Amino acid sequence: MSERRGIVTAGTWCVDLNKTIARWPSEDTMSTYLEVDRQGGGSGSNMAIDLKRLDPAFPVEAVSVVGDDDDGRFLQAECERFGIGHSRLRLRAGGVTPFSDCFNSRESGQRTHLYFPGLANDLTPDDFDFSGLSVRILHLGLPGAHARLDAPWGEDSTGWATVLKRARASGLMTNLEMVTTAREKVRGFGRSCAPHLDLMIVNDYEIGAVADIETRAGGGAAPAKVLAALRIALEFGPIQLAVAHFPEGAIAVTRDGAAFALGSVAIPPGEIAGVNGAGDAFAAGVLYGFHEGHGVEACLRLGHATSAASMRQAPTTTGVLPVAECLALADRWGMRPTPA
16 A cells, blocks of 8 residues: 555546626526636546645546547646546546536625536446556545435445445545535535545535534524544444534544544635635645645645635636645635634
């Protein structure tokens, strides 16, 4: 394992059509876009590009299937541009590459995604080949956005569990990214996958759903409940590090029971262009730090710094900077109080 280096991002590779609007419109009216932009999207693309922006020399591979269409070729071209290995990001003739219309409201700061799954609904565990890869960690997502992977596969309760089992059998450590959907769905996917996870980096709602604990109160995260949910999640599998993030900070628990908490970066409101991709950026910072052997608090700090950098621009990945520059932003803006 020590000879391996890098991360493979697998699962959701899609195109984000980022559309900035002044405010969310009423039905049966016309509004004007302020900005329109096309970027790679989904857990796979966002993680891969964030990692390469953090460290251009860091090895990153892609595994998934996209359509043999303009969007699919765009994603392969993005891999070329950033130096992401994409021999296993295959084009499928006749298929439609998944895409999201991503609306970012300047008035509210909220984002709304309208997702078309296309080929994502046809992916099965047999579309994931990890043989011969020399990377160390698999970053997989997104349960709830792929119909056949969401369903049972063979003896496994979901195809996601099958993919994770195969990845670990090939010598990879595993991390899962989830999508915020109905609690019972998040709970089912999380518990299906946890027995095959080494890492779990999710948000406060998702860890609460997995643990069956309400982790929010008064419109925000309840840190004590988040911590309790993380401890329960460790009981479901061999997870070495479980992390839950939320706007005010993040909490982490390690296999030996040690707990860590750190407030998020106090980014000035005027610096925030959008929060689309902020969660992916946080996960990228934490995963990179873990891969490089940093302590848990240093991993959380880099996660927060990467997330804050990403929020300076509306698209999902364009605001992410090299590691030292992200950390410099955190130093300049300071950190919020430690969640307690």
